[in-house]
C-alpha cells in the first residue's frame with residue numbers, strides 16, 4: 001500500500017492539477033489509485049463541483065456526491081482561510097491524532113495520493129503545520145512549485161524546511177504559473193543548482209490543445 005503526499009510552496013500553485021493528472025496517468029496504465037484531500041477550506045456545500053475533492057473524485061471516476069466527498073475529505077470548512085483559523089471559526093478543531101490515523105488508513109489500491117493544503121508551513125491547528133503532518137505519517141512527497149516572480153525564494157524555503165525534517169522528496173514539479181511566468185527551465189535549473197540531486201520535472205501551462213506530459217516517470221520507483 002504505497003502513498004505519496006503532494007505538497008507545495010503555497011496555495012494555487014497546482015497541487016490539485018498535478019494530483020488529478022497523476023491519477024489519470026496511473027489509470028491509463030491500469031494501476032489502481034485513490035486520492036485523499038483530508039482538509040479543505042473554502043468549501044461551499046452548494047457548489048461542490050468546483051472543490052478540490054470533487055476534482056479528485058472525478059479523476060478517480062467516482063460520483064461527485066457529498067457522501068463521497070466526506071469519505072476523502074472529512075475536515076471541510078466554509079471560510080477560505082488557513083485550517084487553524086477556519087476550524088476555530090466553526091469550533092471544529094483538527095485533532096492531530098485523528099488526522100494521522102485518517103492519512104494512514106489502509107486501502108487496496110496500488111497507490112494513494114494525499115493532497116495537502118496550501119504550503120508546507122500552513123498551520124493545521126495552534127500547534128502543528130503541514131510539515132509536522134507529513135513528518136508524522138512518514139510518506140514521501142512531491143513538491144509542486146510555480147514559476148511566478150518570487151517563486152524561487154518560496155521554493156527554496158520550502159525545500160530547506162522539508163530537508164531540515166529529513167522528509168523524503170521524491171521529486172519537484174515546476175508547474176508554469178499563470179501570472180508573471182518566468183522560464184520554467186531556468187526556474188528548474190536554479191532550484192537544482194541550489195538544492196542538489198532531487199529529480200525535477202517541468203510542466204507547461206496547459207492551454208488550448210497542449211498535451212499534458214505524463215508524470216509517471218517521476219514516481220515510477222514508488223508504485
Ligand SMILES: Nc1ncnc2c1ncn2[C@@H]1O[C@H](COP(=O)(O)OP(=O)(O)O)[C@@H](O)[C@H]1O
Nearest residue numbers: 008011012013014015016017176203204205206
Ligand atoms: N499546468 C497548468 N496548466 C493549466 N492550468 C493549471 C496548471 N496548473 C494549475 N492550473 C490551474 O491553476 C489553478 C490552481 O491550481 P490548483 O491545482 O488548484 O492549485 P493548488 O491545488 O495548489 O491550490 C486551477 O484552476 C488549475 O486548474
Ligand SMILES: [Mg+2]
Nearest residue numbers: 015016052115
Ligand atoms: Mg488544491
